[in-house]
Structures are given as C-alpha cells and as structure tokens.
Amino acid sequence: MDEDSDGLTPTEDLAVALARSSALAVFCDFDGTYSVQDVGSTLARKHLGPRRIELWSRYESGELDAWEYNIELFTGFRLPESELRAFLATIDLDPGARVLQAWCADEGASFRILSDGFDYNLNWLQQHNDVQFDFTSNHLEHVGLEGDEWSIAPGGRNPACGCGTGTCKRAIISQYRRDNPGAFCVHVGNGRVSDLCGADEADLAFAKETLADALRERKQAFEPFETLDDVVAKLTSLVADARALRAER
Ligand SMILES: [Mg+2]
Numbered sequence: 154m155d156e157d158s159d160g161l162t163p164t165e166d167l168a169v170a171l172a173r174s175s176a177l178a179v180f181c182d183f184d185g186t187y188s189v190q191d192v193g194s195t196l197a198r199k200h201l202g203p204r205r206i207e208l209w210s211r212y213e214s215g216e217l218d219a220w221e222y223n224i225e226l227f228t229g230f231r232l233p234e235s236e237l238r239a240f241l242a243t244i245d246l247d248p249g250a251r252v253l254q255a256w257c258a259d260e261g262a263s264f265r266i267l268s269d270g271f272d273y274n275l276n277w278l279q280q281h282n283d284v285q286f287d288f289t290s291n292h293l294e295h296v297g298l299e300g301d302e303w304s305i306a307p308g309g310r311n312p313a314c315g316c317g318t319g320t321c322k323r324a325i326i327s328q329y330r331r332d333n334p335g336a337f338c339v340h341v342g343n344g345r346v347s348d349l350c351g352a353d354e355a356d357l358a359f360a361k362e363t364l365a366d367a368l369r370e371r372k373q374a375f376e377p378f379e380t381l382d383d384v385v386a387k388l389t390s391l392v393a394d395a396r397a398l399r400a401e402r
C-alpha cells in the first residue's frame with residue numbers, strides 16, 4: 154500500500170492481528186457517525202448561536218476543555234421537552250447503522266456506542282428509530298418543568314487523557330481490553346475532539362471528517378469511510394482474511 158494513502162496500516166498486518174485475537178469488539182461514535190447529523194452541535198447552532206461562538210474560542214485557546222465547554226453551553230439551557238423531541242425526530246441514522254449492528258451480531262462481535270453526547274437523546278432516538286444498542290454517554294436530564302431547564306453530568310471523565318471530554322473513549326476501550334484480554338478493538342468515529350483518544354486506543358480506527366484530519370496530521374494509521382456500509386465491507390474482508398490465516402495454521 155502507498156505510504157501516503159489514508160489506510161496506513163497494511164491490511165495483512167491487521168488480518169494477522171485479528172487472526173490472533175480472542176474476540177472482536179466494535180466501538181462506534183454516535184453523533185455524525187451512527188447518526189448523520191450531530192445532535193449537540195446542531196442544537197447549539199440553532200438555539201445558542203452567539204454563546205457557542207464565544208465559548209468555542211475559549212475552548213480553542215485552552216481555557217475550557219471539551220466537557221467544560223458543554224457545561225458552559227448547556228447549563229441553564231431552556232427548551233421545552235416537546236421541542237427537543239421534535240428536533241430529535243429530524244435526526245437521520247447512517248444508512249449502514251442497522252447493517253453494521255446486524256453484521257456484529259452475525260459475527261459474534263460486540264457492539265457499543267461510545268458518545269460524548271447525552272443519554273436522553275440516545276434513548277429517545279433508539280425508540281423512535283426502532284433500534285437497540287448498548288451505549289456509554291453523558292447524562293442529560295430535564296429538570297424544573299416550569300423553566301424547561303436541562304442539567305448535564307459527565308459519563309466518565311479521565312484526567313489521565315488529553316481529550317478533556319465528559320466520556321473518555323480511551324478509558325472505556327482500555328477497560329474493555331483489561332476485561333477481555335486479546336480482544337481486537339475497532340473504533341469508528343468522525344470527530345477530532347471526542348474520537349481521537351478512542352481511535353488511538355483501538356487496533357483499527359475508521360475515521361472521517363475532522364477525526365481523519367487529526368489522524369492524518371499525526372501520521373497515524375486509519376481506515377477512511379463515508380458510511381457505516383463501508384465499515385461493514387472492510388470488516389467483512391478483514392474477517393475473511395483472518396479466517397484464511399487461521400485455516401493455514
Ligand atoms: Mg461524532
């Protein structure tokens with residue numbers, strides 16, 4: 154493979170690692186990956202325009218980390234629950250979302266959504282779209298019926314990681330490795346802020362958009378994708394290669 158191309162890890166090496174592994178685990182980002190639109194940033198753009206721009210510059214200067222940015226942005230955020238639900242109804246799932254989950258079930262691979270977004274939204278979207286997945290995320294709660302205020306809590310901060318997010322994906326994947334020694338971990342994501350540490354921790358990272366940019370800058374190996382159908386296609390061929398290697402032994 155051309156060294157300057159996107160997929161920097163030779164497929165043969167991945168197949169060898171997968172052939173040696175004890176299990177396959179797929180970790181998938183939600184916003185902009187399992188779903189087409191990013192729930193949090195679309196909501197913020199719609200309802201918190203000027204504040205969002207001011208806070209983003211404080212984030213970029215390093216004054217706020219990713220979770221502190223969320224706290225500043227959403228604390229005291231007022232929106233009727235009905236309006237939030239109406240907004241969530243406009244969120245589309247990636248065309249390959251169900252395909253990827255079905256593929257994991259068929260292959261005996263575990264599947265988990267890792268999200269720096271919020272459980273309220275993920276629960277609602279699962280029901281609305283008639284899908285079911287395990288997930289780890291931050292917590293969002295509707296408090297004060299009168300004021301229509303929302304309160305948030307992190308899902309798993311990790312001071313040892315540079316991500317600064319509410320739900321550190323590196324910590325979740327490395328804990329999974331400790332619990333499942335020899336597992337081959339795949340991470341699928343699209344965002345520089347919330348997915349970089351998960352991609353770093355995984356044996357194989359699928360990336361698009363700002364996550365792909367960040368990995369390219371760091372000259373870190375990744376597999377580019379556009380939809381989750383592409384992820385399924387690549388995993389299918391990788392699993393076939395790994396099976397062939399196992400059969401040779
Ligand atoms: Mg995302």
Ligand SMILES: [Zn+2]
Nearest residue numbers: 314316321350
């Ligand atoms: Zn992290």
